[in-house]
Amino acid sequence: MFNRDTVINDLKKIREQSPLVHNITNYVVMNNTANALLAIGASPVMAHATEEAADMVNIAGSLVLNIGTLSRAWIEAMQKALEAAKKKGIPVVLDPVGAGATPLRTDTCIRLLEQGGLTVIRGNASEIMALTNAASSTKGVDSTHSAADALGSAKSLAEQYGCVVTISGSRDYITDGATVLEINNGTPMLTRVTGMGCTATALTGAFTAVNSDMLTAAAAAMSVMSIAGELAEKISNGPGSMQANFLDVLYSLDEENIRSTFRE
Amino acid sequence: MFNRDTVINDLKKIREQSPLVHNITNYVVMNNTANALLAIGASPVMAHATEEAADMVNIAGSLVLNIGTLSRAWIEAMQKALEAAKKKGIPVVLDPVGAGATPLRTDTCIRLLEQGGLTVIRGNASEIMALTNAASSTKGVDSTHSAADALGSAKSLAEQYGCVVTISGSRDYITDGATVLEINNGTPMLTRVTGMGCTATALTGAFTAVNSDMLTAAAAAMSVMSIAGELAEKISNGPGSMQANFLDVLYSLDEENIRSTFRE
Amino acid sequence: MFNRDTVINDLKKIREQSPLVHNITNYVVMNNTANALLAIGASPVMAHATEEAADMVNIAGSLVLNIGTLSRAWIEAMQKALEAAKKKGIPVVLDPVGAGATPLRTDTCIRLLEQGGLTVIRGNASEIMALTNAASSTKGVDSTHSAADALGSAKSLAEQYGCVVTISGSRDYITDGATVLEINNGTPMLTRVTGMGCTATALTGAFTAVNSDMLTAAAAAMSVMSIAGELAEKISNGPGSMQANFLDVLYSLDEENIRSTFRE
Numbered sequence: 001m002f003n004r005d006t007v008i009n010d011l012k013k014i015r016e017q018s019p020l021v022h023n024i025t026n027y028v029v030m031n032n033t034a035n036a037l038l039a040i041g042a043s044p045v046m047a048h049a050t051e052e053a054a055d056m057v058n059i060a061g062s063l064v065l066n067i068g069t070l071s072r073a074w075i076e077a078m079q080k081a082l083e084a085a086k087k088k089g090i091p092v093v094l095d096p097v098g099a100g101a102t103p104l105r106t107d108t109c110i111r112l113l114e115q116g117g118l119t120v121i122r123g124n125a126s127e128i129m130a131l132t133n134a135a136s137s138t139k140g141v142d143s144t145h146s147a148a149d150a151l152g153s154a155k156s157l158a159e160q161y162g163c164v165v166t167i168s169g170s171r172d173y174i175t176d177g178a179t180v181l182e183i184n185n186g187t188p189m190l191t192r193v194t195g196m197g198c199t200a201t202a203l204t205g206a207f208t209a210v211n212s213d214m215l216t217a218a219a220a221a222m223s224v225m226s227i228a229g230e231l232a233e234k235i236s237n238g239p240g241s242m243q244a245n246f247l248d249v250l251y252s253l254d255e256e257n258i259r260s261t262f263r264e
Numbered sequence: 265m266f267n268r269d270t271v272i273n274d275l276k277k278i279r280e281q282s283p284l285v286h287n288i289t290n291y292v293v294m295n296n297t298a299n300a301l302l303a304i305g306a307s308p309v310m311a312h313a314t315e316e317a318a319d320m321v322n323i324a325g326s327l328v329l330n331i332g333t334l335s336r337a338w339i340e341a342m343q344k345a346l347e348a349a350k351k352k353g354i355p356v357v358l359d360p361v362g363a364g365a366t367p368l369r370t371d372t373c374i375r376l377l378e379q380g381g382l383t384v385i386r387g388n389a390s391e392i393m394a395l396t397n398a399a400s401s402t403k404g405v406d407s408t409h410s411a412a413d414a415l416g417s418a419k420s421l422a423e424q425y426g427c428v429v430t431i432s433g434s435r436d437y438i439t440d441g442a443t444v445l446e447i448n449n450g451t452p453m454l455t456r457v458t459g460m461g462c463t464a465t466a467l468t469g470a471f472t473a474v475n476s477d478m479l480t481a482a483a484a485a486m487s488v489m490s491i492a493g494e495l496a497e498k499i500s501n502g503p504g505s506m507q508a509n510f511l512d513v514l515y516s517l518d519e520e521n522i523r524s525t526f527r528e
Numbered sequence: 529m530f531n532r533d534t535v536i537n538d539l540k541k542i543r544e545q546s547p548l549v550h551n552i553t554n555y556v557v558m559n560n561t562a563n564a565l566l567a568i569g570a571s572p573v574m575a576h577a578t579e580e581a582a583d584m585v586n587i588a589g590s591l592v593l594n595i596g597t598l599s600r601a602w603i604e605a606m607q608k609a610l611e612a613a614k615k616k617g618i619p620v621v622l623d624p625v626g627a628g629a630t631p632l633r634t635d636t637c638i639r640l641l642e643q644g645g646l647t648v649i650r651g652n653a654s655e656i657m658a659l660t661n662a663a664s665s666t667k668g669v670d671s672t673h674s675a676a677d678a679l680g681s682a683k684s685l686a687e688q689y690g691c692v693v694t695i696s697g698s699r700d701y702i703t704d705g706a707t708v709l710e711i712n713n714g715t716p717m718l719t720r721v722t723g724m725g726c727t728a729t730a731l732t733g734a735f736t737a738v739n740s741d742m743l744t745a746a747a748a749a750m751s752v753m754s755i756a757g758e759l760a761e762k763i764s765n766g767p768g769s770m771q772a773n774f775l776d777v778l779y780s781l782d783e784e785n786i787r788s789t790f791r792e
Binding site for chain 3: 043
């Protein structure tokens with residue numbers, strides 16, 4: 001079940017439990033995603049050394065892998081962390097940033113998928129389509145397709161790897177292959193601030209750490225992201241103030257905000 | 265020709281074409297420069313792996329190399345990306361952050377210059393002087409000279425390497441060795457926010473992607489930078505709010521703003 | 529001697545001398561700590577290549593080592609920079625981010641301590657306790673102890689290594705093993721913005737560069753940090769605006785602010 005009450009309930013659990021979310025993510029967004037996790041009530045940690053990747057997983061509630069600024073050493077760290085997470089049985093969220101733009105990015109995602117243990121994949125339409133070899137072109141890290149275009153790819157990915165797939169766009173879709181949930185909140189201004197997709201992925205890490213139903217956890221993350229985006233946009237003059245206001249809104253987001261902003 | 269109309273026209277082209285700007289830049293400023301590129305209407309991508317540097321160049325409209333936090337692996341990626349950019353014939357902008365402060369920085373810049381294919385170099389006075397072995401001392405990454413001091417160095421660099429050189433300072437100079445353009449907008453507050461020089465370089469990447477005249481493209485970038493800085497400074501209480509307001513102003517900068525703020 | 533007058537005096541010296549602070553720090557906070565150093569009047573530089581670590585130390589007034597996102601290459605750079613700093617006789621501040629969370633982090637700190645030359649260590653209670661093998665657990669990078677719990681560990685660390693130890697928390701303690709200074713300013717909102725501990729460490733770098741008494745220099749840094757935090761919190765709506773306002777406040781902090789906000 002997914003509705004405004006489950007979103008409210010999941011958010012409450014994050015604030016009560018303050019789950020440790022271990023991120024192996026890209027340089028561009030580290031500060032933002034750490035701040036978003038703190039603002040929502042989770043506890044972020046960033047650690048990418050192969051020597052400590054497994055140790056950090058062992059004290060974490062979930063793992064977030066983001067390939068935005070990839071290199072050989074980071075791929076190795078992701079593989080080690082994923083292996084440890086699989087053994088420990090914690091959720092792992094993958095952000096395939098720029099999949100389709102270069103072979104390195106697409107191939108790395110496929111290898112991580114094949115390794116097993118990924119529980120949620122969150123990308124834009126172009127990235128999700130690239131992972132299923134669907135006809136797709138990615139313009140760097142920005143999507144050239146609408147989220148609806150990628151729904152077929154998302155379903156087949158979800159079925160093939162037994163995971164949940166989130167496609168973010170002007171409307172977000174979350175699917176486990178069988179069920180499809182839609183998020184009808186959001187604002188285009190979220191695409192004018194760098195790393196907001198990565199932030200959605202990080203929040204997905206927080207929600208999956210407190211709700212064992214991956215489908216509704218992933219949807220709750222996108223819902224909070226979109227609602228906070230809408231509320232922040234109303235008080236912002238552009239992408240610079242949006243970045244700060246988004247964190248303020250996340251921090252103070254309460255039952256009433258969610259209830260009145262959530263769109264079925 | 266360079267005047268307020270060419271600046272307005274170039275900005276319009278960026279918003280229409282949304283060029284993909286590939287950045288191999290430093291860790292400190294990645295978030296800011298990505299946001300500045302998004303705010304102005306371009307599409308930023310950051311990728312430094314040697315395995316994908318050339319692939320990313322092949323879908324990009326311009327390449328930005330910034331040596332702010334250098335290491336051996338990143339130098340190699342810059343060389344590969346530069347080679348690919350030269351083959352493809354896209355503009356390449358170099359930011360010689362901290363040249364003169366350590367041999368590694370100065371030597372890396374010289375090697376990139378010797379490799380060929382750089383179309384614009386943008387630095388502060390100390391950095392530009394360091395590249396021509398002019399008597400210069402750099403205090404870390406901050407300049408100890410005025411822009412005018414470096415004009416001789418800039419001209420000889422431009423002639424020697426067949427590129428455009430931008431010296432930023434309280435007044436900016438842009439030269440191709442023969443012509444010198446001046447930017448008479450700006451505010452010292454831009455020097456109190458980290459990475460604003462790097463942002464100027466990134467914007468130069470966007471402008472050179474849409475205007476094949478490197479001299480006026482580089483000047484337009486500095487003009488927009490300086491005008492946005494002036495406008496942002498008026499509504500800011502210090503460097504923290506300046507950082508956010510600068511992005512808001514860039515995002516909403518229009519013909520009227522530019523026309524009324526541009527100083528001959 | 530430490531009181532509001534020494535704090536005011538140290539801040540004045542930073543603005544007059546604008547010391548170059550060389551940071552080998554983590555990816556998450558680089559932008560923030562560079563901005564905080566600029567805002568307070570210092571000149572930040574970030575450089576981590578083993579090839580230039582010593583060269584950069586040779587033009588710096590102090591060195592800041594922060595293990596927040598560690599890797600083998602960065603550890604090597606820290607060791608080289610520390611060796612150069614020891615030879616040159618400049619202050620070195622260590623931030624043991626996440627010590628106790630993984631062996632890599634704890635072991636790296638111990639090795640740096642054993643190498644000699646560290647003048648100030650600033651961490652939260654869990655991190656400081658981890659360095660003395662005190663019964664401690666660190667939840668990622670957040671403390672699970674109060675600052676007072678760690679006072680014994682701090683004193684023994686200070687004695688063993690002949691350095692000053694700062695424990696930050698709701699009340700901060702600074703000790704050289706014999707004397708203990710307390711900072712009674714601050715706000716919990718500082719813990720909701722990522723990297724504020726790292727910022728405190730960076731500011732400690734600036735203060736130790738202008739005041740040769742490490743104990744009062746470290747205390748002045750924490751005092752300015754806490755006062756600026758209090759003042760920023762009053763004008764902020766949450767952690768996003770706090771991050772920007774904190775820099776604005778640091779930038780404009782004056783004798784009167786400090787005098788009226790400082791709590792004995």
